[in-house]
Amino acid sequence: xxxxxxxxxxxxxxxxxxxxxxxxxxxxxxxxxDSKLVTVWGGWSLKWYVELFSxxxxxxxxxxxxxxxxxxxxxxxxxxxLAGFVLSRMRKFVGKAMLSGxxxxxLVMPEVITGLSLLLLFVFLENVFGWPAGRGLLTVVxxxxxxxxxxxxxxxxxxxxxxxxxxEEAAMDLGAKPASLFFLITLPLISPAxxxxxxxxxxxSLDDLVIASFVSGPGNSTLPMVIFSKVRLGVTPEVNALAxxxxxxxxxxxxxxxxxxxxxxxxxxxxxx
Amino acid sequence: MMxxxxxxxGAYGLAWxxxxxxxxxxxxxxxxxxxAAFFFIPFLVxxxxxxxxAAIAIPPYSPLxxxxxxxxxxxxSLNFGNYLYLFESRFYxxxxxxxxxxxxxxxxxxxxxxxxxxxxxxxSRPTVRIVLLALVILPFWTSFLLRVYAxxxxxxxxxxxxxxxxxxxxxxxxxxxxxxxxxxxxxxVYTYLPFMILPLYASLxxxxxxxIDAAQDLGAKPYQSFFLVTLPLAKAGxxxxxxxxxxxxxxxxxxxxLLGGSDTLMIGRVLWDEFFQNRxxxxxxxxxxxxxxxxxxxxxxxxxxxxxxx
Numbered sequence: 329x330x331x332x333x334x335x336x337x338x339x340x341x342x343x344x345x346x347x348x349x350x351x352x353x354x355x356x357x358x359x360x361x362d363s364k365l366v367t368v369w370g371g372w373s374l375k376w377y378v379e380l381f382s383x384x385x386x387x388x389x390x391x392x393x394x395x396x397x398x399x400x401x402x403x404x405x406x407x408x409x410l411a412g413f414v415l416s417r418m419r420k421f422v423g424k425a426m427l428s429g430x431x432x433x434x435l436v437m438p439e440v441i442t443g444l445s446l447l448l449l450f451v452f453l454e455n456v457f458g459w460p461a462g463r464g465l466l467t468v469v470x471x472x473x474x475x476x477x478x479x480x481x482x483x484x485x486x487x488x489x490x491x492x493x494x495x496e497e498a499a500m501d502l503g504a505k506p507a508s509l510f511f512l513i514t515l516p517l518i519s520p521a522x523x524x525x526x527x528x529x530x531x532x533s534l535d536d537l538v539i540a541s542f543v544s545g546p547g548n549s550t551l552p553m554v555i556f557s558k559v560r561l562g563v564t565p566e567v568n569a570l571a572x573x574x575x576x577x578x579x580x581x582x583x584x585x586x587x588x589x590x591x592x593x594x595x596x597x598x599x600x601x
Numbered sequence: 602m603m604x605x606x607x608x609x610x611g612a613y614g615l616a617w618x619x620x621x622x623x624x625x626x627x628x629x630x631x632x633x634x635x636x637a638a639f640f641f642i643p644f645l646v647x648x649x650x651x652x653x654x655a656a657i658a659i660p661p662y663s664p665l666x667x668x669x670x671x672x673x674x675x676x677x678s679l680n681f682g683n684y685l686y687l688f689e690s691r692f693y694x695x696x697x698x699x700x701x702x703x704x705x706x707x708x709x710x711x712x713x714x715x716x717x718x719x720x721x722x723x724x725s726r727p728t729v730r731i732v733l734l735a736l737v738i739l740p741f742w743t744s745f746l747l748r749v750y751a752x753x754x755x756x757x758x759x760x761x762x763x764x765x766x767x768x769x770x771x772x773x774x775x776x777x778x779x780x781x782x783x784x785x786x787x788x789x790v791y792t793y794l795p796f797m798i799l800p801l802y803a804s805l806x807x808x809x810x811x812x813i814d815a816a817q818d819l820g821a822k823p824y825q826s827f828f829l830v831t832l833p834l835a836k837a838g839x840x841x842x843x844x845x846x847x848x849x850x851x852x853x854x855x856x857x858x859l860l861g862g863s864d865t866l867m868i869g870r871v872l873w874d875e876f877f878q879n880r881x882x883x884x885x886x887x888x889x890x891x892x893x894x895x896x897x898x899x900x901x902x903x904x905x906x907x908x909x910x911x
Contacts, residue, residue, distance in 0.1 A: 538854055556746060559750050
């Protein structure tokens with residue numbers, strides 16, 4: 329490539345990265361601002377972090393959200409792994425095209441539609457069968473499992489697609505039963521994808537506002553619902569502190585994951601050559 | 602003798618049962634039933650309720666099937682009133698059109714900003730590539746809601762953007778940026794940018810660079826080789842990225858609610874207000890059904906492009 333176009337390209341991409349990161353960095357800096365007027369600088373301070381941890385409402389919502397995210401991500405990983413496996417390893421069966429559609433559609437479905445339709449389903453089920461009685465953690469977990477399942481399935485499916493089938497075939501030739509083939513060969517091979525899928529599901533569940541607003545009951549606010557009701561009224565310094573903590577936690581997890589993956593691939597490369 | 606044959610037949614029957622791959626069926630059925638129950642059937646329920654009338658009751662809609670005890674008739678009533686109203690009232694039509702417009706313009710700008718980034722990543726050295734990819738993926742993992750909120754802080758009248766514009770002398774008094782359509786475009790481009798970059802990167806990375814060299818050896822100018830070679834080869838990534846941004850952006854609620862003004866009309870917001878403020882569940886359902894009809898073609902398209910990739 330020519331040097332001139334390359335410099336222009338670097339500048340354009342640089343501007344793009346500034347665009348991606350400037351708001352996040354500004355938010356982090358403001359979280360240490362002493363002044364109550366969020367945008368006026370009043371010196372460094374940790375007082376919004378203290379306020380954050382003494383805010384009962386935020387803390388209990390955070391705990392509820394963490395519980396929901398943990399359960400939903402785990403359920404979604406099991407169901408999503410099954411779905412991804414079925415779609416990429418099983419020969420054609422009745423309904424395969426339908427299943428593949430049901431797995432892809434939730435990825436792009438506008439959240440307002442997913443939320444409304446699940447709420448109406450729960451209300452309908454409650455009227456007809458008396459289950460689920462009311463709405464709360466259970467209904468949010470079901471809703472989150474459903475949309476997170478799709479993400480896990482896609483991650484697992486793409487891992488299986490890139491995986492060499494010879495190992496599985498060899499095990500089959502040696503007489504492995506389908507169940508032991510899956511648990512002894514396939515599962516260990518796709519475990520990095522399942523872990524990535526679980527983490528993705530966990531953060532997506534932790535972040536969901538719209539679907540949870542539809543399907544959660546009164547008094548069962550999740551963390552994003554509490555944040556939304558606060559920031560709707562204007563800028564809140566405690567939310568800056570909360571945002572900073574979440575961003576730092578996620579960044580560290582992502583960086584750790586990348587370093588581990590990088591080492592792994594270098595290790596593999598060394599062994600292969 | 603008789604007994605033996607029955608026994609043998611019984612054993613044969615069991616063997617036949619054993620041949621049914623129960624494990625295989627269970628593995629298929631578990632995710633299938635879950636998605637049927639909690640993804641597919643809910644749409645049927647939405648469709649059903651969109652055909653009923655709003656009522657002051659719990660739940661707030663009239664049943665389609667009703668037993669009239671005075672006349673002992675089972676009445677079945679479908680109410681198309683919600684759909685008629687959708688088409689008659691300018692408001693809903695405007696909301697659909699404006700959502701599609703906002704989503705389309707934002708998608709275009711996301712492509713414009715995302716393409717150079719994806720191109721640079723695809724062409725950099727492996728170690729640099731991992732770092733740049735991480736920089737793109739990181740915002741995608743951090744909270745969507747908080748990233749939208751970050752722009753609320755920046756775009757206020759006394760926010761950083763106005764401060765910088767004032768300092769550089771571009772404006773001489775603070776301008777209204779928050780609560781305008783511009784802020785909504787900005788928010789959508791910002792939050793959905795990673796969804797654009799990743800598929801673009803995936804298709805650019807696979808591209809054979811010697812094709813560009815060949816084009817330039819044959820005398821193509823850089824812009825010619827870009828439009829005639831690079832762009833067509835990146836087509837799959839461009840389509841996937843655009844759909845991944847466009848479809849959810851049409852139904853976006855959080856961004857217009859936090860960054861838009863009261864006059865920013867988007868259909869996701871209309872649905873939300875219809876449901877939470879007017880408590881008109883049938884109307885909200887009709888809005889959802891229409892939104893699905895608008896989006897079903899791009900959604901099918903995404904599925905097909907996925908299939909091709911497989």
